[in-house]
Amino acid sequence: MVxxxxxxxxxxxxxxFRLLFxxxxxxxxxxxxxxxALTLAVYLATGSTGDLALVLGCAMVPKxxxxxxxxxxxxxxxxxxxxxxxxxxxxxxxxxxGAELLSGAPALWQIALAEAVGGAAGAFAMPTSAPLVxxxxxxxxxxxxxxxxxxxxxxxxxxxxxxAGALILTAGPGWAFVLDGASFAVSAALLYVIRxxxxxxxxxxxxxxxxxxxxxxxxxxxxxxxxxxxxVWNGAAAVLTTLGPALFLHGPGGKGSWxxxxxxxxxxxLVGSLVAGRxxxxxxxxxxxxxxxxxxxxxxxxxxxxxxxxxLTAYGIAMAGLGFLNPVWETAVQSAVPPQALARVTSYDWLxxxxxxxxGYTLAPLAASAWNTEAPLAAAGLLAGAACAATALVPGxxxxxxxxxxxxxxxxxxxxxxxxxxx
Numbered sequence: 424m425v426x427x428x429x430x431x432x433x434x435x436x437x438x439x440f441r442l443l444f445x446x447x448x449x450x451x452x453x454x455x456x457x458x459x460a461l462t463l464a465v466y467l468a469t470g471s472t473g474d475l476a477l478v479l480g481c482a483m484v485p486k487x488x489x490x491x492x493x494x495x496x497x498x499x500x501x502x503x504x505x506x507x508x509x510x511x512x513x514x515x516x517x518x519x520x521g522a523e524l525l526s527g528a529p530a531l532w533q534i535a536l537a538e539a540v541g542g543a544a545g546a547f548a549m550p551t552s553a554p555l556v557x558x559x560x561x562x563x564x565x566x567x568x569x570x571x572x573x574x575x576x577x578x579x580x581x582x583x584x585x586x587a588g589a590l591i592l593t594a595g596p597g598w599a600f601v602l603d604g605a606s607f608a609v610s611a612a613l614l615y616v617i618r619x620x621x622x623x624x625x626x627x628x629x630x631x632x633x634x635x636x637x638x639x640x641x642x643x644x645x646x647x648x649x650x651x652x653x654x655v656w657n658g659a660a661a662v663l664t665t666l667g668p669a670l671f672l673h674g675p676g677g678k679g680s681w682x683x684x685x686x687x688x689x690x691x692x693l694v695g696s697l698v699a700g701r702x703x704x705x706x707x708x709x710x711x712x713x714x715x716x717x718x719x720x721x722x723x724x725x726x727x728x729x730x731x732x733x734x735l736t737a738y739g740i741a742m743a744g745l746g747f748l749n750p751v752w753e754t755a756v757q758s759a760v761p762p763q764a765l766a767r768v769t770s771y772d773w774l775x776x777x778x779x780x781x782x783g784y785t786l787a788p789l790a791a792s793a794w795n796t797e798a799p800l801a802a803a804g805l806l807a808g809a810a811c812a813a814t815a816l817v818p819g820x821x822x823x824x825x826x827x828x829x830x831x832x833x834x835x836x837x838x839x840x841x842x843x844x845x846x
Contacts, residue, residue: 434568439559439617444568446610447555448575450510453606455583456590457517460599461538463591468529478531482538483781489546490774495632496547497766502554503619509548510611516541517604524597549773550766557757557765558619565757569750570700577693577746581686622763636767639760645708645819646756650772653752654779655810656715656745659803661783663722666796670725680731684738691739695746704751708823709815711751714744716811722804726797755823 434440465478497505516537523529523537552572560568590598624632640647671681695714704710721738729737760768783803790799814820 434560434564434571437560437564439619440556440564440568442613442617443555443559444571444575446613447572448579449606450603450610451576451579452583452586453517453603455579456587456599457603458587460587460591460596464524464529464596465531465534467596468524469531474531478535478538481535482542483777485539485543486546486549487774487778489543490549490770490777491633491636491767492629493547494550494636494767494770495629497550497554497770498624498632498636498763501619501621502551502558502766503614503617503621505547506551506555507611507614509544509551510607510614512544513541513548514604514607514611516544517600517607521597521600521604524600525595550770553753553757553769554621554762554765555619556753557762558621559617562758566703566750566754567700569753569757570696572753573696573699573746573750574693576749577689577696580692581689620762622761624763632767636764636770639764639768640771643759643819644817645814645823646760646768648814648817648820649708649712649752650775652712652715652810652814653772654775656718656807657776658779658783659718659722659807661780662787662799662803663725665784665787666791666800667725670796670800680735684735687735687739688742691742692746695743695748696750697746698743699747699750706821706823707751707755708820711748711755712811712814712820714747714751716808717741717744718811719804719808722800722807726801726804728797759823 435444461478465474519537520534523534556565556568556572586602587596587599590596590602624635627635640650667684668681671684718741721734721741724734724737756769756772757765787799787803790802
């Protein structure tokens with residue numbers, strides 16, 4: 424199904440991508456320290472899980488509501504300009520929250536407001552990820568560039584919590600926000616000095632731009648069916664996040680095994696990302712989705728109370744599948760979707776994936792109360808595996824070829840050796 428990727432110039436030899444990679448890596452590391460710091464800081468300040476839910480909701484809701492608009496802005500304007508602006512906004516909000524926490528008397532409403540502003544900025548920043556890579560790397564280097572970004576994300580996932588823990592235990596959670604704000608400042612400075620290729624879209628109404636982006640999505644069966652599968656995967660991940668700690672706490676492994684499981688997953692994610700940069704799947708979207716289907720293994724094994732070592736190994740393998748899926752999928756999208764529609768198209772990917780997680784958080788405890796902890800875990804695993812594997816039935820998924828020399832990926836129906844026509 425896969426062959427080694429042909430030798431190409433390394434993306435890090437390109438100055439613009441090299442600086443982009445450094446900036447994004449630093450901001451991902453800073454961001455990965457925030458969840459632990461935020462939850463601990465708000466709970467210590469208020470003693471209320473309801474207040475914590477309020478702050479988390481303030482960060483998530485604006486992001487979900489504004490993502491389609493963020494895609495329009497990312498296509499209308501240069502992704503570099505949008506990303507630089509949002510980095511500065513998020514730098515300011517994180518420094519503000521850090522200052523509030525360091526003051527010793529943080530105001531909940533001010534933290535919630537800052538997180539809402541940061542979430543809104545994230546809605547405009549996230550759709551720029553694909554155009555930034557696509558605009559700084561040649562076609563032949565896209566897969567390796569996306570693999571590098573995924574490796575940076577996996578490394579941040581491992582190192583971020585460790586950084587957060589060290590700061591929380593020594594200096595206090597406020598310094599984690601200061602670190603995150605500083606990382607956004609460095610990222611903005613690096614974005615300021617790079618150049619990103621941009622194909623502007625014709626000036627139309629906002630509604631016209633939104634419709635145009637949706638047309639690009641629904642015209643590609645391989646894309647929208649995969650979005651549904653990926654959303655189901657994220658919903659299943661939310662179920663595991665919600666029910667997993669209780670399962671381990673009352674099981675033979677104890678709470679220490681839950682921590683080991685998370686770290687095993689982070690390592691697997693990193694390994695999968697490294698593998699993705701060294702191979703070129705012959706059927707890129709199919710290979711990526713089948714790798715995502717591996718998530719059925721750990722959830723069903725956990726539900727069946729398999730030995731802890733077996734469940735940990737299965738989770739590492741499943742997360743390696745995710746590490747492979749992400750860069751291969753992103754490369755396929757960046758190669759096949761016209762650059763002037765890329766931000767709008769990817770905004771729908773972010774929207775469905777993010778929206779599925781609160782659904783999983785909500786349904787998991789309800790299902791566990793109605794039946795038991797094992798039932799929703801098994802159901803989520805089976806749904807995720809079936810949704811990802813079922814995309815093999817979609818003609819566009821089966822026929823989506825690897826990127827061809829000197830051009831984009833071959834979509835379903837595109838003759839060999841040709842680049843898909845712009846939508």
